[in-house]
Amino acid sequence: MRILVINLLRLGDLVQCSPVLRALRRRYPEAQITLVVQDVFQETAGLLAGPDRLVPFPALQLAPLLDAGGDWPRAYQVVADWLRTHIASPPDLVVNLTPDFLGALLSYLSRGREVRGFTLGSSRSFFTHPAWMSYLMIISRARKANPFNLVDIFLKSAGLDADGEGLAVQIPAEVQRQAAGFLEGVPLAPATSLVGLVPGASQPQRCWPPERYAQVARALLAARPCHFFIFGNQKERPLGEAVAGLLPPGTATLCTGGTSIPFLAALLSHLHLLITNDTGPMHLAAAVNTPVLAFFLAGARVQDTGPVGEGHLALEPRIDCHPCHYPDSCSLFKCHEAFSPEGVAAWALHLLEKKALTPVPDASLWRTLQVYHSTWDPTGHHAHLPLIRRPLDRKHFWTLVHRAVWPRFLDGAGAPGEALERWLLEIIGSHFLAPRDDLGLPGGHRALTELVDLTAQGEGLARRLIDIPQKRRSPSFLWQQAEAIRSIDPKLHRLLVGYPEIASFIEFYFQEQRSNDADTYVNVLARQLAETYHNLHQAGKICLEVLGELIRFSPVLFQHISMLPDMAHLVHQSSITDTYQLTEVAPCK
């Protein structure tokens, strides 16, 4: 069996797909696995275990040919030759983890017998398979309540299961020796903690200011002997120099711009801690099991791309505008102010001193931030749990709800059951205080009820189109039905905008409407429409069901809900599952 994995993304995304390669190898031990990456990242890809063959895509050669004044016929030949050389015969399975048209087109060009991920058909329409790929496509638009780490979504999009093992890279022994030799050349007192600092990031708004990095480092130096290694690429060298310039002589080594990716990974593996923005080196450190303290600023969100593995900490600002809606135009950088160097240093020491990562009471030092501890839920999906114990709020509540809903919705019978729900209830009890403010329950419940009604109506209309015999379909009948169906989508859009907590379900519905079959027959279209309405209907029902279960079984939620006049009926309902039977829910695989 030949498997082709396509990942045309960047450094961090490549490291994050290492579990996919591992899981493919486990599931298909005899398969020949080929990994396609952009040539600019082939050094990183070389660290990944699993593929038998690494094929760099010639992006560096294509870019000048396709830039202004370039030579596209020549670029055509480059791609045609590359395809002929490297994908000479169709693979049995193509896994495209690149959620854009580029990856989809390349997966099409590879002529795989089965394609998982985002691809397109010969009818020229793009589509996703399995449904988790649709989820990957929509979380950038409806990410408010996403509980799943990209690592797990990659796995699910590849039709694989989360294995709860985290990231992994293989560092060549020679490079490891070089890194050890390099560190031996740095004069260090005994028991010195080796701490890495990454003050750069892909966007300036995601960079915590270098002087604050330096303040954290000075605070750590005051507490224990430390030596700092400052990482970054050549462009980030000024940031590194700014940090180093503010530290006492001999306490920092500037490694910006001079390290290869394997050497960087090797150095990271020797550190006791990496303090970093949301960057590729963060994932690399997590992959070599070095504890990470990471900052998620501007548009970065811990739940989406936080460091994977046990025992990392990720900090998020606790301000209304995070995650940033306008990451390209914000000039206020309020999120940069949310982390005080003293607060960050306290958590860094917490990791260096290997203290237990259990919830702690709120304190003025970290009033404007939340610290998340990385771990796994009982189903092997990664989780970032808040360590500063505060009243359960709307944001965290819905994230927990979605963690229960989506697997049940998309995996059907294969979805985790009671173990996950018990764990969620435990988390609500152990990591949160009783809610004080509105959790968005009345509004969310109303919106979900409306969603269920609308989709039932939509499915009914679509099925009516299928059921009415061909000869009775007059143009005016078709027009009336189309108008009636057309009136539903604006209402769904209204729910999407009004209730961000359930927006992902509706975005998913619109994403799934993009079928792989561009047939224009009314029957086919109506059947597809009926199915997508049905699926959205099921999602709404499952969500209502999960809400009911959480409320019934969580004492804090039960108490909270009983005080809400609009929601009292839920408490008194004898059996919510009678209303929304689990057995009705068909898997959306």
Place this chain on the structure above:
Amino acid sequence: MSLWAKNLEILQQVAPDLAAALAATAVPDDHQVRPSRSGPLYLQVGKQRLTSSYDPVKEGQDWAQALEGDAAEPLVVFGLGLGYHLLPLLDREQPLWVVEPSAAVARLALEHQDLTPLLARGGLRLGSDFTGLPRSARLADHGPTRRLHPGPYRRLTRFLAGEAGELGPLRILVVGPLYGGSHPIARYTARGFQQLGHEAELLDFAPFYAGYQAMARVTKDQRAEHHLKQGLLGLLGETLLARARDFKPDLVFALAQSPVAPPLLKALKAEVPLVAYWFVEDFQVLTYWQDLAPEVDAFFTLQKEPFFSELKRRGVMNYACLPLAADLEAYRPLDLSPEEKRRCGAALSFVGAGYYNRRQFFQGLTDFDFKIWGSEWQLHSPLGLHIQNQAARVSEEDCARIFNATRINLNLHSSPFHTGVNPQGDYLNPRVFDLAACGAFQLVDWRSQLPGFFTPDKELATFASLAEAREKIAYFLAHEDERQLLAAAGRERVLREHTYAHRLAAALEMIQDFHPGTLPCRQSQTGAVAPARSSFPADHPVQALLARLPADAAPDLEGLVNQIKESSEPLTEPEAILWFLHEFRRKIHRPGVNGGC
């Protein structure tokens, strides 16, 4: 008969336009003709001697003798100098052309040398006019002229080598003003570049004008108003930078009054290869050019001396005169309805703003059927009965209708300092070209640059005083045939020499001269089909895709992929590759889609 008169007489017979242009040429003060050590005159332009100051005759003979090659081979000489080096060639049978880049030098040569054998066979070319030069001709250069005009020499070399026009489609961002007379010029400029095959985009700031005006109503405090307006202009500057970063132009071409302050120009120059500025104003009336000219890579003016001396004094090196021109889409002969003729027509019309000299001058014409169109006219004045439409602004479309409907279109260049014709007036306003482009008859005040563009009394009529204007109005009202002849000849001249495409082609040539090699050469969009086809074997599937492209579609990836997306046939591998390349290009132009690492 003087040498000048003798030469001119021949030239008028062979090339009347060139004769008129040279007759109207004023020789600048730095062009000095003095006796050489051996007696004959020598010529010096600035610090550059164009002939030997010892023995220019012998020098010329030596130059001619040193010429090698077949005596029957057509020869093109670059540089007229004072003609000494040409005299030995004039007796030969060899086909000969001389290209002289400077009108002033050409005039001096014709004043001091008998060049009638050359002129009689139509052998003199001026500036960038390479008309009729055989591509196979041998090129010989007059060294001092080549040193003085390296750009034109390179152009001639390329022309003779058959490489003319190889400058590929450029990406040009034309920057317009918020309002004012240069706004339509900005539109025409963008269109002119497009007509030349370039990818030109107008960054139109006119939509912001309402906001700019609103600032005046916000506060009575003038300082506060100024501060607010500066803030808005700063924002517009940022807008320009943002657009430039996005559009990635090869050249930013800013028009007068566009919101570009010197600090912005500095920032802009860090982003784009070249910034040019076209100052379509009177430099003595508006002086903001002093801050801007030193900051740009090419500064174009309407006027020459003494403006050039002022620029030079301020250290500006790359400047040139770029006169206005006509936009043939906006201004053209129209078939008017009877109603339009009635509404817009008159024996005598003027379209333009009510400047001081016009208000004075036009009072002497009130006994004619005279309509005055345009803004800034006082309704309660002796001209009140002639002012149309309550002195409202005239649209471009109405302007063309008025020009077409009027028997005599009066054109008086504005002046805040004179009571009528400005005797020192030099540059031509847009109306001169607009009227000619419409094929409309115009009577225009005398301007020193006029003969360089139109032949007076053959392509338009001129006046230098109110009395002369009245006399000619009366004459031409009575002679419709002559009016029509002049008007038609004027339009012919515009079509031949004075469109924006002509002008902007010249501007790009000058920019190339100022900054050789900076403007990129690319494959032309319209000419790209052939090279694209030649890149694939005849039976390659891409050939079929190229062949199916509609005539108006760009033969680029964009055009091909638009076609591919719309097809209902199963997607083929060549189509998918082209689509892939298209997406790849979009991605490299807009990196960081997923934002993170």
